[in-house]
Amino acid sequence: MKANKITSCYVGPQISPEQFVQEHFFLYLSKGIMNGYDGNKHYTLRAGESCIVRKNRLARYNKQRENDEFGKVIFIFDESFLKGFQKKHLIDFRNHAQKDAFIKLKKDKLINSFLLSLEPYYNNSGKITTAFADLKREELLLIILQLHPELSDILFDFGIPGRLDLEEFMQKNYKFNVSIERFAFLTGRSLSAFKRDFRQIFNDTPNRWLVKRRLQEGRFLIEKKKQKPADIYIDLGFEDLSHFYFAFKKQFGYPPSAMRQENANG
Template sequence: MESPAEILPGVIFYSYLSSVKREKACVWNHHTLVLQVSGQMILETSEQNINISAGDVLLIHKNQLGTLTKTPGPSGHYETIVISLQEDLMRQIALEEKMESNGKYTGPQNLCLPNNAFLTGYFQSIVPYARSSGAEMTDELGLLKVKEGIKLMLLAVPELRNFLFDFSEPYKIDLERFMMSNYHFNVPVEKLALLTGRSLSGFKRDFQKLFGMPPRQWLQDKRLNEARHLIENKNKKPSLIYLDLGFESLSHFSYAFKKKFGKAPTEGLVKTD
């Protein structure tokens, strides 16, 4: 079985691994519900750092960037059940169940849900489908499971109604603040435009006006300047920082660094005995 495996295509997933793995530049287009079955996961965004372990339930807000660090537990296992609360599906549920928001959600973007017997039992009913490669979940059953999960979340945290059923389009957010917080994520410019509530052309136009250069050029310069600072002032090794700064490979990073500064990144390290 490949990881992640789809239990219900596009909606319910089972993720597992047997060694430490770091996922960079995760983009959540839809609200996402995560049960940590075993092991540990750390979610890092520009505003939050959340650590969850076996038995914890995490709700992740749509339209944001973040980094996931996945670590197996003492038994060597790492497992999660992930439910993608896709907007089309949420709209369908809102119509069928007569659910709607009654105000603007003002809480944290991502939050751990209170542990209770109802949510625990709910996820335990999905685990057998995850661990058995021969088990199949029909679309009808999958929709019922998603509805059940939503109702149990609202039972535990009623104010999540405004979190889950806000279908308004993303408004234009502060572009400078967003870019300064998220420049290190290696995602396409098209995705950055969407996350700031802009069309691609609008994003490029606003970006040029604000920063005086195209997005790709600014991103490369910003990442390289930060890399130089970390190498020369913090004595960080290039091999340990290039991924965190959004570069796809060490060779690409080294080439870009030398082209901009006229020397290899390793030349900036302070030698110690």
């Protein structure tokens, strides 16, 4: 039996649905394709591949079904669990620099064997029974650290993000649909310091600037790249198409459809 026969399974605390990774997690794709983006790089995970997704990162991912199927296995390595694991096991730190939000893991029989061992434990909802959940998380983490000892530097770093260049960070990450509090945290600032520094740099409030910056990019994509509003509004950070249309018309005085018509006539 192959590991890609496993149906979806989820172990650990729930993670936020927003585009901010609150806790490290292991992701194995059993069926389909997943595309990810962290503001710097694009990633593709295919059936049979696995990765670690890092905490305190902005990340966006979408799934593609294959033969109308998509399956994944997720193990959340939250800070409480990791601190307990660190106390129990001797951790070897390697001082390995790694900036990517998605860290692809080696294909290995240990991971495949572990995934196959899950089958007797999870129920129809894809949840491992509570009695075995932490034991299986511990087993998986031991395997990952044996294959990638350098990941100890990432998984057991319990610090908070340091102070970053705010202008550079926002110009790179304005498309992510997260709260102002998240942006403040990721740039190493309190909310009040973030708002103060933001106004000094951009001469505007964060919320107004984000909407205008996203709309500027949307206008460019429609006018110059001939893209459709329905294809870009999510990637620009808008929650629904109607909000994008409303904000666009308010900002520029005409709806995106007017530009589409102009492109067609041109």
